[in-house]
Amino acid sequence: MPYLSLKANNLGINYIGMKSINKKINILHLIPCNVKGGVEVGALRAKKDLNKKFNYRVKFIYRAKDNKLKKLIKGFFNIFYLIKITNKNDKTVLISSIWQSHILAFIVNLLQKKLIWVSFIHNTNYPSFINKIVCNKITLFSNQIIFDSESSALTFYKKKYNNKNNIIHFYFKDYKFPKFNIKKWKKRKIDFITVARNINQKGFFELEKFCINSLKNLNYIPKILIITDNLYNEVNLIKMKKKLNQKFNINIKMNLKNSKVLYYMTQSKYYFCLSKYEGFGATIAEALKSGCFILTTNVGEQKNYLYSNRKYILRDINNSINFKKIITKADNLSYYNRSIIFFEKKVSFYTDKMEQFISTLKFN
Numbered sequence: 001m002p003y004l005s006l007k008a009n010n011l012g013i014n015y016i017g018m019k020s021i022n023k024k025i026n027i028l029h030l031i032p033c034n035v036k037g038g039v040e041v042g043a044l045r046a047k048k049d050l051n052k053k054f055n056y057r058v059k060f061i062y063r064a065k066d067n068k069l070k071k072l073i074k075g076f077f078n079i080f081y082l083i084k085i086t087n088k089n090d091k092t093v094l095i096s097s098i099w100q101s102h103i104l105a106f107i108v109n110l111l112q113k114k115l116i117w118v119s120f121i122h123n124t125n126y127p128s129f130i131n132k133i134v135c136n137k138i139t140l141f142s143n144q145i146i147f148d149s150e151s152s153a154l155t156f157y158k159k160k161y162n163n164k165n166n167i168i169h170f171y172f173k174d175y176k177f178p179k180f181n182i183k184k185w186k187k188r189k190i191d192f193i194t195v196a197r198n199i200n201q202k203g204f205f206e207l208e209k210f211c212i213n214s215l216k217n218l219n220y221i222p223k224i225l226i227i228t229d230n231l232y233n234e235v236n237l238i239k240m241k242k243k244l245n246q247k248f249n250i251n252i253k254m255n256l257k258n259s260k261v262l263y264y265m266t267q268s269k270y271y272f273c274l275s276k277y278e279g280f281g282a283t284i285a286e287a288l289k290s291g292c293f294i295l296t297t298n299v300g301e302q303k304n305y306l307y308s309n310r311k312y313i314l315r316d317i318n319n320s321i322n323f324k325k326i327i328t329k330a331d332n333l334s335y336y337n338r339s340i341i342f343f344e345k346k347v348s349f350y351t352d353k354m355e356q357f358i359s360t361l362k363f364n
Helices: 003-010 038-050 068-088 099-111 129-136 150-157 182-187 204-214 237-243 258-266 282-289 323-330 333-346 350-358
Strands: 026-033 055-062 092-097 116-121 144-147 190-195 223-228 249-254 268-273 293-296 311-313
Touching: 026 038, 026 068, 026 099, 038 055, 038 282, 038 350, 055 068, 055 099, 068 092, 068 099, 092 099, 099 116, 099 129, 116 150, 144 150, 182 333, 190 258, 190 282, 204 223, 204 237, 223 258, 237 249, 258 268, 258 282, 268 282, 282 293, 282 333, 293 323
Parallel strands: 026 055, 026 092, 092 116, 116 144, 190 223, 190 268, 223 249, 268 293, 293 311
Antiparallel strands: none
């Protein structure tokens, strides 16, 4: 192994799918960190599906536990690594996702003109000023820009966007949904479920308020399942659970496999999303296909792919939800079937759209 690679490995830099494959096009998807987020999980799914036609690899810059100094050092070494990989293959596509990776891709693109840099935009809003500047300005220097949803594209351009070829949803063909009977929706064991990282962006700071205000008119103690990555990051979930213990039966599960998440969704009546900054809501799409009725903030692509009679927009979580009106729609088989037809007309598979997009690129 070359010296540079040895030194990078000693620093703990993650390599995913590094096995050399003799393919025509080398695709490297650059992501800051391997956390349990939609972008990260989706990219690894893409690697599995697209490796049949491309040398598709996922590169994580640093680890979640790394301090700022380690992140900076790993970023520096990754610049050399990316240049080296590009020199080995004349047909290299570097896809950057999330703001830190855009900065790295920008530097590599300045130093190495052989590659095609593609910026992948995933948000309709941004949690910080620097995040917004990088995602909306630095990415303009890339060769191509793609979006995870029409909502992300419209936010980026601030006007109508018609290039459907550059919209690539994080939705995959190999989802294995457990069998369920939507007619037995009322008998599902879990009342409410949410799946998200415990961060400000996903609205966890409003989780307690949602329980107290939005669910206050229920005449029973609801069972609530929270599937997340961290008990203490944005909200101390243990403390919140104890505080709400008398009125809510809250269960928390950590870092589950996708198959287990899908199982719990088929056991749940309502999926709720409190997210403030969203592109393509993959977990919301999974919940819909699992038979959950969706309670969601009005952000992201779910505005476009959710059928009107299978969703409730959380415009103000200080107000209580009238579940008497909702339950007649939630328990309706016809509405559920229509929601699936509506969804499938709006959403395309990631693998198909990425292959189509790659075929349009012009290499020198």
